[in-house]
Amino acid sequence: MTTLGSLEQQVMAAVWGQPPATVREVCGRLQGVADRAYTTILTTLDRLHRKGLVERAKVNGAWVYSAAAEGRARTEADALAAALLAHGPTGLLALVEQSPDEATLDQLAALIAARRGATGGTP
């Protein structure tokens, strides 16, 4: 089982489901989340690459990184996830069982934003 450290988790979160990116672009995605030096992120990406979690390719002389498992594993995961979601809520603990319509979600988001404003919280 592959286990990720705290910074590795944040770097993976910046590459999962995102277009391939250079080290500098990954640093940009992490701004405000994990402000780290360029070399720290480069080292972390290299470590993730050695673990097989990140793929890299040289484009115009610079390494670009993307989440691995884009091939067979992703296809398999998509199929299993579709089956799990089609299973319905029975016996399954879902964070959100059924999503409301867009208008309701917008209203809820507006309520949360208004409450944040009232309490002086950050959006």
Add this chain to the structure above:
Amino acid sequence: MSALGALGGALGLGIGLCWLLAGAAAPALGPIRKAGPGPRADLAVWVNGGVLLVGITVVVGALIAPGLGALGLGVDHCDVHDGHAHLCLRHGPAGPGWIGGFGLALLAARLPAAMAALRDQLRLERLGRGLAALGVESGGLRVVPTDAPLCHTVGLLRPTTLISGTLLAGLAPAAATAVRAHEAAHRRAHDTRVAAALELAAALFPPLAPWRRLWAAAAEELADEAAARATDRLTVAAALVQVAAAGRPPALGLGAASGGVEARVLRLLGPAPAARPRWGPVALAGLALTLLAALGGAHHELHHAAETIFSLGAPGGW
């Protein structure tokens, strides 16, 4: 045939009693819905466990004396019977009687649903294990390489939270912390096991189904509260909205019954409920011990009570 008749009669009586108790508990649902999530979850578990434990106690209690008698370990009390219905593994009754038969018919009618619930659970386990194997451990979550809106905790023996990499990547750090805390609360409370047990109970005894739904909603609210303690209430509310938006099918979501998320977000925008001690598991353990003591001390009375009920069902005698 006499042993089968007695076993069937006792089992049918227990099943019938479970239905009766489950139905009798229904009027309590209304007032309980107004309680906080802790008491609601506890009461739902207590009602389900209580109904099943009482049913099991009646079946076992009614069969202890004739069982011991049949094995030669106790007195065969057939001789002291004075004509009323006789629940005996050696000599009778000639049939389970209509009360036992009715209970057995109820069981037979519900067995396919119970088997389907078991099959569903096993399928869910397989899917969960398959997805977990494709994922990467990340702070208590198993991040799966898929775009599907996956954020689920599955697994009876080793509960695992599965989340899609795309969904996690789209969450702000505070929202991701809230999701981790929410799912960790489910795992700590062994909610997957409780959900599976309540699912099976509801499949066997449909009057228990509303209690399963009551528990499910309360368990989500309790996990929301745990997440709010790890972050804050607005962050949890925002995370719910964000995950709901990610999981909303483009068209199918419109008009769908989705009061759950809305109600949870509105609750989180309100004040935190008062912290109450969880007494459900303790009460259930107390009931189990009481019933165990009843089995030891009063199984003769239980046996004769069962026979009396059968006598009521067959007033002409056996």
